[in-house]
Amino acid sequence: xxxxxxxxxxxxxxxxxxxxxxxxxxxxxxxxxxxxxxxxxxxxxxxxxxxxxxxxxxxxxxxxxxxxxxxxxxxxxxxxxxxxxxxxxxxxxxxxxxxxxxxxxxxxxxxxxxxxxxxxxxxxxxxxxxxxxxxxxxxxxxxxxxxxxxxxxxxxxxxxxxxxxxxxxxxxxxxxxxxxxxxxxxxxxxxxxxxxxxxxxxxxxxxxxxxxxxxxxxxxxxxxxxxxxxxxxxxxxxxxxxxxxxxxxxxxxxxxxxxxxxxxxxxxxxxxxxxxxxxxxxxxxxxxxxxxxxxxxxxxxxxxxxxxxxxxxxxxxxxxxxxxxxxxxxxxxxxxxxxxxxxxxxxxxxxxxxxxxxxxxxxxxxxxxxxxxxx
Amino acid sequence: xxxxxxxxxxxxxxxxxxxxxxxxxxxxxxxxxxxxxxxxxxxxxxxxxxxxxxxxxxxxxxxxxxx
Numbered sequence: 333x334x335x336x337x338x339x340x341x342x343x344x345x346x347x348x349x350x351x352x353x354x355x356x357x358x359x360x361x362x363x364x365x366x367x368x369x370x371x372x373x374x375x376x377x378x379x380x381x382x383x384x385x386x387x388x389x390x391x392x393x394x395x396x397x398x399x400x401x402x403x404x405x406x407x408x409x410x411x412x413x414x415x416x417x418x419x420x421x422x423x424x425x426x427x428x429x430x431x432x433x434x435x436x437x438x439x440x441x442x443x444x445x446x447x448x449x450x451x452x453x454x455x456x457x458x459x460x461x462x463x464x465x466x467x468x469x470x471x472x473x474x475x476x477x478x479x480x481x482x483x484x485x486x487x488x489x490x491x492x493x494x495x496x497x498x499x500x501x502x503x504x505x506x507x508x509x510x511x512x513x514x515x516x517x518x519x520x521x522x523x524x525x526x527x528x529x530x531x532x533x534x535x536x537x538x539x540x541x542x543x544x545x546x547x548x549x550x551x552x553x554x555x556x557x558x559x560x561x562x563x564x565x566x567x568x569x570x571x572x573x574x575x576x577x578x579x580x581x582x583x584x585x586x587x588x589x590x591x592x593x594x595x596x597x598x599x600x601x602x603x604x605x606x607x608x609x610x611x612x613x614x615x616x617x618x619x620x621x622x623x624x625x626x627x628x629x630x631x632x633x634x635x636x637x638x639x640x641x642x643x644x645x646x647x648x649x650x651x652x653x654x655x656x657x658x659x660x661x662x663x664x665x666x667x668x669x670x671x672x673x674x675x676x677x678x679x680x681x682x683x684x685x686x687x688x689x690x691x692x693x694x695x696x697x698x699x700x701x702x703x704x705x706x707x
Numbered sequence: 708x709x710x711x712x713x714x715x716x717x718x719x720x721x722x723x724x725x726x727x728x729x730x731x732x733x734x735x736x737x738x739x740x741x742x743x744x745x746x747x748x749x750x751x752x753x754x755x756x757x758x759x760x761x762x763x764x765x766x767x768x769x770x771x772x773x774x
Contacts, residue, residue, distance in 0.1 A: 378723040378724075
């Protein structure tokens with residue numbers, strides 16, 4: 333099988349990640365007891381916290397919160413920060429991981445406005461500025477669209493929002509591991525990350541990186557292994573946000589995944605993916621039966637390219653590719669607003685997402701199969 | 708004497724971060740379970756060196772010790 337669905341989860345995983353998983357299934361509970369096994373496990377969790385903080389340009393490991401995934405991280409920000417009467421600005425490329433919690437909050441009196449992603453960064457920036465109002469308490473922006481691969485100017489959006497004192501949350505579901513993220517330089521207030529995509533870790537693990545944990549309320553309470561006499565949740569990070577036994581297996585895999593990404597470098601990984609998609613784009617653009625929606629992959633892109641075949645639904649095309657041993661993802665990709673942007677909300681699109689392990693041969697085979705399919 | 712070398716910390720992550728911060732300033736310490744904890748689940752640093760200096764460093768860096 334040629335796997336080109338890495339925007340859903342990267343596959344295969346690096347061998348070091350597999351070893352980290354198998355080596356962490358049998359372990360003591362980190363952060364609870366004081367015996368050697370518990371402290372050894374806790375040390376591993378702490379080292380991953382330090383590593384993740386450094387990876388994101390933060391000096392304090394206590395600003396790294398381990399979660400069950402990017403969606404959980406997003407929910408923690410939206411529900412831990414907003415209250416009735418607050419207004420939020422989002423891009424019109426957001427995933428349902430953002431839009432559904434926001435919709436739930438709108439029933440409690442939170443309103444939102446979608447700023448359209450423009451033809452260029454200036455237009456996008458202007459659309460975000462125009463969407464702000466005096467009640468805006470948070471701006472949410474995906475760094476790379478999970479449908480179209482469009483890379484948004486999140487650093488400039490953040491700088492503009494900070495002029496008005498508005499914090500910014502970045503959905504880095506598709507960007508972590510392929511774009512360097514430095515929260516200190518960029519000023520991002522919250523960054524939400526899945527471990528299992530560009531960081532090559534395990535599913536069911538995520539990160540919420542917070543510049544100022546005091547501003548955020550906790551939405552989950554429970555045992556933390558600290559201040560246990562008190563019924564109130566500790567008010568300091570990460571304990572404030574992390575209750576219950578941590579996902580030691582996922583955290584161990586994340587640690588190995590970050591090592592893998594750092595050993596290659598985000599720029600090289602992204603360049604590899606863009607080069608593959610650029611080659612595919614060149615071939616598809618010469619095929620009169622293929623519909624492309626975005627400009628040729630380049631600096632304003634991540635490793636995702638979506639298309640359709642004329643007179644075929646995206647599901648038909650993906651099913652055909654699957655029958656020929658090629659895994660891609662069709663449909664709406666849980667991002668209906670992003671599809672509305674290009675008018676594909678009723679047909680979806682076929683998404684191709686390579687990883688560092690994808691090859692030119694994979695793309696050549698995909699193109700050959702598509703050529704036969706569209707004859 | 709042993710007890711004087713111990714700085715109780717509010718959490719395990721704090722204890723490990725404090726240990727690293729002290730090490731960066733030339734003060735060695737190890738993370739231990741506090742035998743005198745009054746908060747239920749207590750972790751502490753056992754300092755191998757100038758405890759007063761360690762307390763001052765941690766206080767200036769905003770670590771939530773239970774000293």
